Amino acid sequence: MLSTKWLQLAVLAVLIxxxxxxxxxxxxxxxxxxIFVNALAVTGLVILVGWAGQISLGHAGFxxxxxxxxxxxxxxxxxxxxxxxxxxxxxxxxxAALIGRPxxxxxxxxxxxxxxxxxxxxTMVLTNERVWTGGxxxxxxxxxxxxxxxxxxxxxxxxxxxxxxxxGLVLLIGAWFALNLYDSATGRALRxxxxxxxxxxxxxxxxxxxxxxxxxxxxxxxxxxxxxxxxQNRFITPDVAGFMHSIEMVTMAxxxxxxxxxxxxxxxxxLTLLPQVxxxxxxxxxxxxxAVMILVMIFLPRGLLPSIAARLKRKSS
Amino acid sequence: xxxxxxxTALTLALLASTAQAEIRLGASLSATGPAAFLGDPEAKTLExxxxxxxANGGLNGExxxxxxxxxxGDPNKARTxxxxxxxxxxVVAIIGGSTTGTTMxxxxxxxxxxxxxxxxxxxxxxxxxxxxxxxxxxxxxxMACEKIFTDMKAQGTTTIGMISGTDGFGASMQAQCKExxxxxxxxxxxxxxxxxxDADMTPQLTNIANTDGIQAVLNPGFGQxxxxxxxxxxxxxxxxxxxxxxxxxxxxxxxxxxxEAANGIRLPGTALLIADILPDDDVQKxxxxxxxAAFEEKTGQTVSTFGGYAHDAFAxxxxxxxxxxxxxxxxxxxxxxxxxxxVGTTGIYTFSETDHLGLDLSAFRMLEITxxxxxxxx
Amino acid sequence: MESLLQFLFSxxxxxxxxxxxxxGFTIISNASDVVNFAQGEFVMLGGMITVFAHEAxxxxxxxxxxxxxxxxxxxxxLNKLAIEPARGAPxxxxxxxxxxxxxxxxxxxxxxxxxxxxxxxSFSGDAPIRIGGATLLPQSLWVIGGALVVFVALWLFFTRxxxxxxxxATANNRLAAQLVGINTxxxxxxxxxLSAAIGALAGVLATPITLVSYDVGVALALKGFAAAMLGGxxxxxxxxxxxxxxxxxxxxxxxxxxxxxKEAVAFIVILAVLFAMPQxxxxxxxxxxx
Numbered sequence: 001m002l003s004t005k006w007l008q009l010a011v012l013a014v015l016i017x018x019x020x021x022x023x024x025x026x027x028x029x030x031x032x033x034x035i036f037v038n039a040l041a042v043t044g045l046v047i048l049v050g051w052a053g054q055i056s057l058g059h060a061g062f063x064x065x066x067x068x069x070x071x072x073x074x075x076x077x078x079x080x081x082x083x084x085x086x087x088x089x090x091x092x093x094x095x096a097a098l099i100g101r102p103x104x105x106x107x108x109x110x111x112x113x114x115x116x117x118x119x120x121x122x123t124m125v126l127t128n129e130r131v132w133t134g135g136x137x138x139x140x141x142x143x144x145x146x147x148x149x150x151x152x153x154x155x156x157x158x159x160x161x162x163x164x165x166x167x168g169l170v171l172l173i174g175a176w177f178a179l180n181l182y183d184s185a186t187g188r189a190l191r192x193x194x195x196x197x198x199x200x201x202x203x204x205x206x207x208x209x210x211x212x213x214x215x216x217x218x219x220x221x222x223x224x225x226x227x228x229x230x231x232q233n234r235f236i237t238p239d240v241a242g243f244m245h246s247i248e249m250v251t252m253a254x255x256x257x258x259x260x261x262x263x264x265x266x267x268x269x270x271l272t273l274l275p276q277v278x279x280x281x282x283x284x285x286x287x288x289x290x291a292v293m294i295l296v297m298i299f300l301p302r303g304l305l306p307s308i309a310a311r312l313k314r315k316s317s
Numbered sequence: 318x319x320x321x322x323x324x325t326a327l328t329l330a331l332l333a334s335t336a337q338a339e340i341r342l343g344a345s346l347s348a349t350g351p352a353a354f355l356g357d358p359e360a361k362t363l364e365x366x367x368x369x370x371x372a373n374g375g376l377n378g379e380x381x382x383x384x385x386x387x388x389x390g391d392p393n394k395a396r397t398x399x400x401x402x403x404x405x406x407x408v409v410a411i412i413g414g415s416t417t418g419t420t421m422x423x424x425x426x427x428x429x430x431x432x433x434x435x436x437x438x439x440x441x442x443x444x445x446x447x448x449x450x451x452x453x454x455x456x457x458x459x460m461a462c463e464k465i466f467t468d469m470k471a472q473g474t475t476t477i478g479m480i481s482g483t484d485g486f487g488a489s490m491q492a493q494c495k496e497x498x499x500x501x502x503x504x505x506x507x508x509x510x511x512x513x514x515d516a517d518m519t520p521q522l523t524n525i526a527n528t529d530g531i532q533a534v535l536n537p538g539f540g541q542x543x544x545x546x547x548x549x550x551x552x553x554x555x556x557x558x559x560x561x562x563x564x565x566x567x568x569x570x571x572x573x574x575x576x577e578a579a580n581g582i583r584l585p586g587t588a589l590l591i592a593d594i595l596p597d598d599d600v601q602k603x604x605x606x607x608x609x610a611a612f613e614e615k616t617g618q619t620v621s622t623f624g625g626y627a628h629d630a631f632a633x634x635x636x637x638x639x640x641x642x643x644x645x646x647x648x649x650x651x652x653x654x655x656x657x658x659x660v661g662t663t664g665i666y667t668f669s670e671t672d673h674l675g676l677d678l679s680a681f682r683m684l685e686i687t688x689x690x691x692x693x694x695x
Numbered sequence: 696m697e698s699l700l701q702f703l704f705s706x707x708x709x710x711x712x713x714x715x716x717x718x719g720f721t722i723i724s725n726a727s728d729v730v731n732f733a734q735g736e737f738v739m740l741g742g743m744i745t746v747f748a749h750e751a752x753x754x755x756x757x758x759x760x761x762x763x764x765x766x767x768x769x770x771x772x773l774n775k776l777a778i779e780p781a782r783g784a785p786x787x788x789x790x791x792x793x794x795x796x797x798x799x800x801x802x803x804x805x806x807x808x809x810x811x812x813x814x815x816x817s818f819s820g821d822a823p824i825r826i827g828g829a830t831l832l833p834q835s836l837w838v839i840g841g842a843l844v845v846f847v848a849l850w851l852f853f854t855r856x857x858x859x860x861x862x863x864a865t866a867n868n869r870l871a872a873q874l875v876g877i878n879t880x881x882x883x884x885x886x887x888x889l890s891a892a893i894g895a896l897a898g899v900l901a902t903p904i905t906l907v908s909y910d911v912g913v914a915l916a917l918k919g920f921a922a923a924m925l926g927g928x929x930x931x932x933x934x935x936x937x938x939x940x941x942x943x944x945x946x947x948x949x950x951x952x953x954x955x956x957k958e959a960v961a962f963i964v965i966l967a968v969l970f971a972m973p974q975x976x977x978x979x980x981x982x983x984x985x
Binding site: 255 | 796
């Protein structure tokens with residue numbers, strides 16, 4: 001499809017900038033912001049699952065850490081929410097580095113279960129430590145303050161619109177970083193070890209270190225995404241770290257096309273829009289979601305984006 | 318030419334006025350997901366009542382259009398749907414938030430945008446501190462604790478054990494009960510918990526039973542947990558009085574727990590559960606009997622207090638809209654706050670500037686399960 | 696002392712349910728190397744179908760048999776429509792497929808049944824049996840007994856019957872199995888049917904104790920999976936021991952340490968096992984040919 005990194009980023013930026021022209025109401029800004037947040041988290045997963053070929057069924061745990069960092073740090077440590085985002089990312093990276101080493105020695109289903117266990121443990125801590133985290137009912141999150149800053153500078157925009165642009169910007173940065181990584185030596189090494197870990201190690205690639213890097217980077221992506229969600233919702237509950245959220249993230253990655261950043265974004269678009277589109281048939285939502293997951297995996301195993309791209313290529317040739 | 322223009326103008330005017338001749342009500346409920354048996358009866362109740370009211374001429378002569386979304390118990394989705402209701406569907410009022418988590422997500426938005434919002438969730442933090450546009454219909458979990466402790470004190474109980482679910486409802490009520498226990502001279506000597514999907518609580522109950530001096534046991538929770546606790550309680554042969562919470566105030570609980578095991582259990586419930594045995598001069602008798610009959614006929618399920626919360630929210634909202642005489646959100650809110658003595662299934666509501674719950678302890682009835690049915694012990 | 700005994704009884708009862716779920720995982724894993732995340736839904740279907748059939752007037756025993764047969768059919772459909780077409784797909788894809796199947800079954804159950812909690816009457820009454828100062832429900836004996844019977848039957852099946860050996864052969868090397876004349880398609884169908892039937896049986900036996908609703912499958916699948924991992928994926932003995940151990944860990948933690956983190960124990964144990972002994976207690980150490 002599109003080959004150069006800058007072309008891809010430009011297309012993304014143009015899409016983000018022009019989409020609001022189609023928005024009939026403020027609600028669409030909210031959907032856009034949610035899609036960007038999800039796409040950010042899933043971009044990280046693409047690095048881990050698509051390029052490095054690992055599995056993570058507990059990645060929402062990192063999103064939960066990022067989200068609760070924004071809730072807890074301002075409340076208990078007096079930290080500004082912007083710094084809390086960095087704190088959350090730092091903790092997620094540290095935790096990923098810590099558990100990544102033993103976990104990434106596992107493969108396949110075992111790796112899946114281990115990451116699953118991690119995600120569930122994070123959820124449990126967030127749920128049970130009521131005194132700190134507000135328990136299952138959640139806690140409120142402080143205001144980021146950027147909108148007030150803008151208002152002081154004379155720019156007044158509503159919350160929904162602000163978050164759309166802010167999340168879009170963060171997504172662009174995240175996409176830029178990921179695309180850079182793809183072309184770099186590290187990125188090529190990651191893709192090599194996806195093909196065969198044994199072969200990669202024979203040509204001198206430090207496989208454990210590389211897998212750990214991918215794990216840590218994807219954890220940071222998830223953490224920042226979680227932070228953004230917390231800051232725009234102004235409220236967070238432990239199920240942001242839950243099993244179903246992890247599954248949602250992996251599904252978005254695989255559905256869209258786990259090999260590319262655009263695939264991640266595509267997957268995020270589909271799964272974020274699905275419940276909104278199906279509201280009339282809310283009773284059938286689970287049924288449809290399950291069916292979509294199965295059918296896409298069987299008939300379009302590389303994901304929707306690559307399959308569509310391949311079809312377009314065939315038509316033009 | 319002139320006739321066509323006049324005709325077009327008239328048609329447009331007609332269309333415009335019919336477009337305005339409807340009152341848009343929004344709802345975001347947890348009809349699926351872990352809180353489904355809260356949200357499911359709530360959704361069915363709202364749909365039923367809207368249909369009924371529209372069939373009887375509507376509200377202020379206008380049709381009520383209900384936009385109902387299912388947030389599946391997910392606060393993130395609840396907030397998105399609330400945004401959709403306010404910005405895209407243009408609702409003038411919102412009923413919803415089956416759980417505290419979803420309520421908090423919606424409440425922020427409702428408050429910011431100035432849309433009156435009646436919540437169907439239990440936590441006291443929803444209306445304390447009071448927010449201008451946020452109201453709620455269920456008793457707070459704190460009140461449930463107070464009602465139970467009042468009864469315990471009357472029985473001479475001073476030391477109890479607690480076993481609570483770790484879900485939002487159970488954990489919140491557990492915290493509230495621990496806070497107010499001292500006001501009733503009650504000490505909590507054992508404090509156990511269980512997960513909402515757990516199948517066996519005999520270890521926790523054994524620990525409680527082995528703690529010295531325990532005179533009664535309190536189980537804050539909802540769903541399958543309390544039913545399992547009740548069965549385990551009977552299995553272990555614990556003779557101490559068992560108190561449940563209003564989270565299981567439904568006939569379904571007696572069925573799941575088994576009439577034999579549930580015998581003698583006390584819990585704070587609403588008049589809805591004892592509709593059949595209420596004295597004829599009880600103020601709530603008419604409201605609860607007609608709601609119970611309508612709901613059971615429409616859905617084939619037995620009535621539950623959760624559906625009752627939705628019933629009351631709808632009654633309050635439509636009453637406010639009638640008194641406001643318009644569908645301006647601010648006017649509705651003001652009329653809502655001025656509600657005085659509205660008889661609902663949960664109790665009799667009187668709101669004020671400082672009280673957006675509108676109920677006091679008298680609305681709660683202390684009920685006891687006898688012979689597979691409900692009886693009042695007041 | 697009686698407390699300990701009570702905790703043990705609790706652990707064995709819950710553990711037996713986990714064991715049955717884990718045994719279901721084992722069969723499919725043995726036949727196809729797939730971990731079926733929809734296993735928990737089979738348990739749910741077993742319970743729900745029995746409940747609704749019973750409420751419609753069918754006698755309990757017949758309703759249970761009906762539930763087991765229908766669930767087996769669902770298992771076969773799952774294999775035919777979702778797993779078979781995805782042969783050779785990467786692990787991530789298969790995980791998504793089985794999780795998608797689990798979501799689909801849950802979504803369908805919401806519509807076909809309802810969202811309420813349901814129960815079945817206990818098979819031999821509710822009068823607790825007193826042993827050494829602790830109590831045990833008769834239904835618990837049914838569940839534990841059921842797990843043991845299934846285990847023995849499976850062990851005999853895999854070691855003594857030709858079909859059972861064919862299943863193991865198919866898992867070991869599909870091509871080789873086909874070359875010696877084994878009908879691998881039929882084997883796969885049989886495995887899924889068997890696994891679903893065992894799951895349904897677990898649902899039928901456990902519902903009088905654990906209650907059932909349309910979404911009980913997820914938690915059960917996770918626990919059963921953890922149990923299978925603990926015991927060694929693919930080994931029926933491992934599944935049985937893993938399930939019972941997991942149940943016991945949970946009960947002892949709830950009794951002696953903290954009821955809040957009793958769930959955590961299960962997953963901490965899993966992580967510990969995966970780090971120290973990835974093949975589980977009874978699994979064989981596997982080597983990978985490069």
